Amino acid sequence: MSIWQWIGTHGxxxxxxxxxxxxxxxxxxxxxxxxxxxRISNLLILTGAHREIWTQLYRRPELARVLDSQMDLTRxxxxxxxxxxxxxxxxxxxxxxxxMREGLFWTGQAIERDVRWFFSLxxxxxxxxxxxxxxxPDL
Numbered sequence: 001m002s003i004w005q006w007i008g009t010h011g012x013x014x015x016x017x018x019x020x021x022x023x024x025x026x027x028x029x030x031x032x033x034x035x036x037x038x039r040i041s042n043l044l045i046l047t048g049a050h051r052e053i054w055t056q057l058y059r060r061p062e063l064a065r066v067l068d069s070q071m072d073l074t075r076x077x078x079x080x081x082x083x084x085x086x087x088x089x090x091x092x093x094x095x096x097x098x099x100m101r102e103g104l105f106w107t108g109q110a111i112e113r114d115v116r117w118f119f120s121l122x123x124x125x126x127x128x129x130x131x132x133x134x135x136x137p138d139l
Contacts, residue, residue, distance in 0.1 A: 038104075039103075040105075042099060042104045042105040046096055046099065046105060049095075050092065053085075053089055053092055056088075057085075060081065060085075062079065062081055063085050065079075066123045066124065067121060068121070068122070069120070069122070071121070071122040071123060073126060078123050078126055078127060082123050083127050086123060086124050086127035086128070087127065087131060089118065090135060093115060094136055097136075
């Protein structure tokens with residue numbers, strides 16, 4: 001049997017097989033591209049939430065103490081506004097951690113270093129100690 005006879009006999013099946021393999025390859029490429037787009041979109045959403053939270057420091061001068069590493073909390077305890085701000089940051093960090101665990105976005109940034117710095121400050125550390133029992137234990 002020559003190649004032309006085989007193609008004549010099985011040509012339709014060959015075209016079907018090539019179409020199926022091509023369709024699967026195209027779907028794989030599309031899924032990978034969609035995954036990359038979704039990860040970038042998730043990162044942009046988290047960045048927007050991050051920006052919105054930290055913009056409060058500039059809009060509300062009474063929150064400036066949150067970033068003061070020399071704050072003496074025995075003389076000036078944490079205010080309600082500061083506690084709410086730190087709680088928002090903690091909730092945001094919990095969401096970011098969960099998204100990272102689920103692989104919903106890429107991160108090459110030094111997030112752990114930033115978190116350690118933030119919680120080394122007196123007001124965030126105090127608020128964390130008061131609210132950690134209400135947070136995800138893995139946080």
